[in-house]
Amino acid sequence: LSLSRSLSLSLSHPCFGEHFLSKWLRVRRCRTCRRGRGDTCTEWCERVKPSPLSAGSGACFSASSCGSANNTTMDRVKTKQKKVHAITQKHKVFRQSNPMLSVLMWGVNHTMNEIAIVPHQSLIMDTDFKASSKVAVNNVHYNDQVLPNKFKFKEYCPIVFRDLRTRLRCDPDDLVTSVCESPLEPSDSAGKSHSVFFTTSNHRYIIKTLSREEVVSFHKTFSNYHSYIVERNGETLLPHYLGMYRVTVQEKETYMIVMRTVYNFSVPQLRLYDLKGSTVDRTASEKELAKETPTLKDNDFTTQKERLHLGAEGPEFLDMLSSDARFLGSINMMDYSLLVSIHEVPEGTPVPPIDPSADVYRVGEAKEGSRTIYYAGIIDVLTKYGAKKMAAHTAKGVKHGHKAEISTVNPEQYSRRFAEFITSVVD
DSSP, X not given: OHHHHHHHHHHTSTXXXXXXXXXXXXXXXXXXXXXXXXXXXXXXXOOSOOOGGGTTSOOOXXXXXXXXXXXXXXXXXXXXXXXXXXXXXXXXXXXXXXXXXXXXXXXXXXXXXXXXXXXXXXXOOGGGGTOEEEEEEEOSSSSTTTSOSEEEEEEEOHHHHHHHHHHTTOOHHHHHXXXXXXXXXXXXXXXXXXXXXXXXXXXXXXXXXXXXXXXXXXXXXXXXXHHHHHHHTTOOSSOOEEEEEEEEETTEEEEEEEEEOSSOTTSOXXXXXXXXXXXXXXXXXXXXXXXXXXXXXXXXXXXXXOOBOOGGGHHHHHHHHHHHHHHHHHTTBOOOEEEEEEEEOOTTSOOOOOOTTTOTXXXXXXXXXXXXXXXXXXXXXXXXOOHHHHHHHHHHHHHHOTTSOOSOOOXXXXXXXXXXXXXXXXX
């Protein structure tokens, strides 16, 4: 009976909704000023005729207690706020054309300064091949005209690479100056691997991007590579690996490796050959021939009856090449090639002496009276003979016949054929 009576009184009241809920929830609020009042309706709301200001709604019993608050509250209730939707920027703005190279230059300088204070150690341990140095930068309105605001940089095996630079007679100061203090120039050297190449302005070093497969292959064979360099005392035609890095810009990871260039750009270049010792699909394409200095291949080398006139340095060169080929076969690598660059010194210009920093791969000069200089180095040594290459070997064998000189063969056969072909063209 009491509940029915309360409901009938509440339904007839002008502020039914709010008063009804507040009564049963024990929350006493004035609808106008939102202030709590007494326990009963007669104490809370005005039963007499409502004023124009509070028409249609319950008013505070004590008008003097909330006078100015009423106007402020009403303004707040009646005023509609317009929602503003923020427009986010779709692309990060960066003023330099290639932020990845900026981070690489910064990182090489940073890690070379960092390794300079680390004491040298006489032995390279297994843990050194798993070591790395990582740094993450998150700048806010600082140096954003030179570097991205947010990036990561990682150097792999810093202790091992420092030892390699020493054994390969690479000056650290020259490396930092070449890579970090001048713009890096894109190089038109991309092959089937779709790697991107950059060269330093003095053309002493080349930077190559690596695929994930090449990174995995590198880590699996890096300890063998280091042992071989130690055994040969740095006397090799293999790539001179000087540092490996991972650059992360805008959540994109790029793996890069720094190496020495094979030939000296200061001497005019006549011809450039990429030799593997095979004959199937080993002819330069029309697109390649249209370039200013095309990279010719095995069939072009044979057609032009080219020879490598190394003179007294020939036996030493062949011994080095045979040793390198056997090593690559032992670690299950194939599909590498010998990059041969033939240069001609202009008449009236003396033949330049060997520069230890720029002529690392200079393999000899022609016989007396000739002005021809040769550079030769083995490249693309990170291709493993796995299931993919085995399938390619089978497919090419069916297409061209198993007796055809295809490039995709097992590592032992590849290294033997490679060494035999180069030996046959050296005088």
